[in-house]
Amino acid sequence: MLKDFNIKQYDSVRSTQDIAKAFCLEGSAKDMDIIVALHQSDGRGRMNRKWVSDYGGLYISVILEVKREVALWPQISYVAGVSVAEAISQLCTTSYPRLKWVNDILLQEQKIGGILLEAVEKFLIIGIGININNEIDPSSMPHAAVLKQFCPKIDRIKLLHNILLRLQNNYAVWLEDGFIPIRSMWLHLAQGISQSIKVAVGSQVHEGIFIGIDNIGRLRLMKPDSTIEYIEAGEMFFDTHK
Ligand code: BTN
Secondary structure (H helix, E strand, C coil): CCCCCEEEEEEEECCHHHHHHHHHHHCCCCCCEEEEEEEECCCECHHHCECCECCCCEEEEEEECCCCCHHHCCHHHHHHHHHHHHHHHHHCCCCCCEEECCCEEEECCEEEEEEEEEEECCEEEEEEEECCCCCCCCCCCCCECCHHHHCCCCCHHHHHHHHHHHHHHHHHHHHHHCHHHHHHHHHHHECCCCCEEEEEECCEEEEEEEEEECCCCCEEEECCCCCEEEECCCEEEEHHHC
């Protein structure tokens, strides 16, 4: 049952992240407040990219007061990715969602959603964007697709409900039992384990074989000399997505 969330719904906003951020800064935000909009005029993604957010998509920001040390907060990214993938697979049984490190949501190797984490004061804001039946811009997102392509009967409200339910449960697991159970859920959903990848970290590119993530959430990259490199943050590319 969906119990703890307080959902605020909007028609069009600049960005649900901005609304959430304003609540955090003005002192009115509470743990588990949710901002949902039908449209964003200035949606943003990771790496300062634009997140095109026309009507028909799902745009959510979840405010959490994470009562754990800040160094662990990036693990919530995995909690959110797993929750979105589980929510989609429950409603869309014909296609199996995959997660591209760290939390791009893929269907048949095309990106249909993404997650952005932003910390503001004592809060963490999880931004979730899913392309459902909205226009997408192939020039800004070359490997993008919409969920309706794979799952024509998907219902936006049911998906929202399912995502929040999964998030509530998986977040409770993380708070109670830590990262290990989340790590194993994520590994089951991961795209590209054992494949050759490149990871861009700032201006540096690291190459090797993707061999999963470690017990604290760092990507494990096996180098040509068989040593293992641990990467905390960056952008991963498969050889087919150069
Ligand atoms: C990514 O780059 O893959 C992350 C995209 C995150 C988009 C969501 S949509 C809801 C929230 N509001 C925003 O402006 N961005 C996030």
